[in-house]
Amino acid sequence: MTDLAAVAVAVQTTTPQRHALQTPSQTIGPFYGYALPFEGGPDLVPGYHSRAIRFHGTVTDGAGEPILDALLEIWQADESGVLSRELGSIDRDGFTFTGFGRCATTIAGNYTFTTLKPGAAGTAAPYILVTVFARGVTHHLFTRAYFAEDSALHATDAVLSSLPVDRRNTLICVSEGIVGGAESYRFDIRVQGENETVFLNFDD
Amino acid sequence: MTQTSPRAGTGAASQDDITAEIEAIEADAAARVAAGGSPERQPRRDYAPYRSSVLRHPTHELVRVDPEEVERVSPAFGHTDVNSLESDLTIQHSGEPIGERITVGGRVLDGEGRPVRHQLIELWQANAGGRYVHKRDQHPAPLDPNFTGVGRAITGENGEYSFTTIKPGPYPWKNHVNAWRPAHIHFSLFGTAFTQRLITQMYFPGDPLFALDPIYQSIASADARARLVGQYDHSLSVPEFSLGYTWDIVLTGPKSTWMESEEAHD
Numbered sequence: 001m002t003d004l005a006a007v008a009v010a011v012q013t014t015t016p017q018r019h020a021l022q023t024p025s026q027t028i029g030p031f032y033g034y035a036l037p038f039e040g041g042p043d044l045v046p047g048y049h050s051r052a053i054r055f056h057g058t059v060t061d062g063a064g065e066p067i068l069d070a071l072l073e074i075w076q077a078d079e080s081g082v083l084s085r086e087l088g089s090i091d092r093d094g095f096t097f098t099g100f101g102r103c104a105t106t107i108a109g110n111y112t113f114t115t116l117k118p119g120a121a122g123t124a125a126p127y128i129l130v131t132v133f134a135r136g137v138t139h140h141l142f143t144r145a146y147f148a149e150d151s152a153l154h155a156t157d158a159v160l161s162s163l164p165v166d167r168r169n170t171l172i173c174v175s176e177g178i179v180g181g182a183e184s185y186r187f188d189i190r191v192q193g194e195n196e197t198v199f200l201n202f203d204d
Numbered sequence: 205m206t207q208t209s210p211r212a213g214t215g216a217a218s219q220d221d222i223t224a225e226i227e228a229i230e231a232d233a234a235a236r237v238a239a240g241g242s243p244e245r246q247p248r249r250d251y252a253p254y255r256s257s258v259l260r261h262p263t264h265e266l267v268r269v270d271p272e273e274v275e276r277v278s279p280a281f282g283h284t285d286v287n288s289l290e291s292d293l294t295i296q297h298s299g300e301p302i303g304e305r306i307t308v309g310g311r312v313l314d315g316e317g318r319p320v321r322h323q324l325i326e327l328w329q330a331n332a333g334g335r336y337v338h339k340r341d342q343h344p345a346p347l348d349p350n351f352t353g354v355g356r357a358i359t360g361e362n363g364e365y366s367f368t369t370i371k372p373g374p375y376p377w378k379n380h381v382n383a384w385r386p387a388h389i390h391f392s393l394f395g396t397a398f399t400q401r402l403i404t405q406m407y408f409p410g411d412p413l414f415a416l417d418p419i420y421q422s423i424a425s426a427d428a429r430a431r432l433v434g435q436y437d438h439s440l441s442v443p444e445f446s447l448g449y450t451w452d453i454v455l456t457g458p459k460s461t462w463m464e465s466e467e468a469h470d
Contacts, residue, residue: 021317021431021454022245022315022428022431022454022455022456023402023404023431023432023452023453023454023455024245024246024247024404024423024428024429024431024432025246025247025402025403025404026247026390026403026404026405026419026420026422026432027247027254027256027403027419028390028403029390029405030338030340030341031328031330031336031338031340031341032328032390033338033339033340034328034336034337034338034352034353034354035326035327035328035353035354035390036326036328036392061259061260062258062259062260062263063259065259067260069340073401075274075278075279075398076274077273077274083273083274083277084279084280085277085280086280087280087281087282087284087285087322088280088281088282088284088285089279089280089281089285089324090279090281090285090324091284091285098279099279100279121273124272124273127274129274129275129398131398131401133403134260135256135260136254136255136256136257136258136259136260136261137249137257137260137261138246138247138248138249138251138254138257138261138419138422139246139247139249140401140403141262142275142399158269158270159267159269162267163267167264191259191260191261191262192259192260192261192262192263193263196262196263196264197262198264198267199262199264199266199267200266200267200268200269201266201267201268201269202269202270202271202275202399203268203399203456203457
């Protein structure tokens with residue numbers, strides 16, 4: 001590589017301008033309901049799957065009122081900690097675990113996914129990545145739902161170990177035991193206010 | 205012309221109140237830039253002129269974290285998910301929709317300007333009269349039995365996409381008295397990493413409602429929000445059929461892929 005080319009590469013990779021043309025976010029608005037939800041979106045596995053879990057909760061605003069027009073997306077590894085790379089993530093053939101789900105909240109602000117508990121890949125604590133879109137949310141919010149059973153792995157998790165206990169607890173599902181034949185985990189999302197959920201920024 | 209009184213649930217502020225708030229925030233953002241700060245290229249999460257944001261933004265700062273593998277990859281989509289006919293919003297019913305037929309095309313790129321190939325792109329919009337096919341949309345404009353306003357596609361080898369649709373109309377909303385949204389199309393995008401996920405809106409050039417709209421204005425940098433405006437492109441216009449607009453969408457990073465490709469060039 002010539003010196004000039006090396007300089008060109010250095011300029012290209014260090015200049016903050018590589019962010020300059022990024023398209024900004026805009027709110028999802030209230031009227032996505034006939035467009036984004038898809039058949040089987042909240043059901044990553046069928047409810048009769050022997051190891052199906054219920055992953056659910058309520059999304060609330062700064063007044064504690066339910067957010068009835070939020071759209072949540074989840075993305076997670078399978079039971080062995082592997083992320084699907086297969087095409088067809090919004091197909092629901094009843095057998096393939098794609099790891100991607102989408103669910104609109106109800107008029108009570110509730111959401112429910114039927115999925116599998118993600119497994120650990122190596123020593124990293126498993127979690128479900130949760131993305132929150134809603135009217136009034138100008139830029140989507142990322143958070144992670146961890147599981148209390150994996151507490152041995154939480155001590156070394158970069159996010160959990162950096163947070164004070166009360167903040168950390170907003171990222172850990174409440175285990176509800178077997179409800180309606182499936183292990184149930186509650187993950188409430190408080191966008192603002194008391195016990196506000198920890199939201200994450202992955203930008204470099 | 206008779207004027208109907210504002211409907212229940214409408215915010216009490218006037219457009220002048222909202223405009224003054226928008227201008228005050230823009231001046232504040234400009235002062236921060238003048239003092240050496242970065243331009244605000246994303247919308248403020250706490251943007252009071254957009255009333256719905258007041259109780260729907262976190263008050264804690266977001267926690268900065270390096271993405272793990274879950275965030276560094278993305279769901280994969282393909283033509284098993286999406287039929288190629290879904291990119292034409294004008295053929296979903298037995299008749300032709302009412303309105304100005306348009307072709308909207310462009311490319312989806314990552315933060316390094318590389319194409320985002322074979323990824324899902326979804327859009328939704330109001331009809332030519334400014335009405336959504338959504339049960340909570342109460343705007344008394346007519347529904348069009350021949351227009352749903354939903355499209356999907358998978359980007360091509362060069363990140364390209366193209367939709368055939370109808371130019372959406374502006375519509376009133378309840379943020380404040382006499383509030384109107386500029387005409388726009390909602391877009392949903394995935395990159396190769398989940399961190400690149402984006403939902404945004406494309407606008408049309410020269411819209412007189414831009415200065416008045418607290419959603420468009422929630423991005424304090426004028427340069428950044430101008431990137432939401434598609435441009436008329438005569439080369440995309442189809443003779444005797446549709447007018448063309450071009451709009452490229454640039455996602456963030458991803459950092460990991462970017463480092464990988466750097467090695468590949470050595």
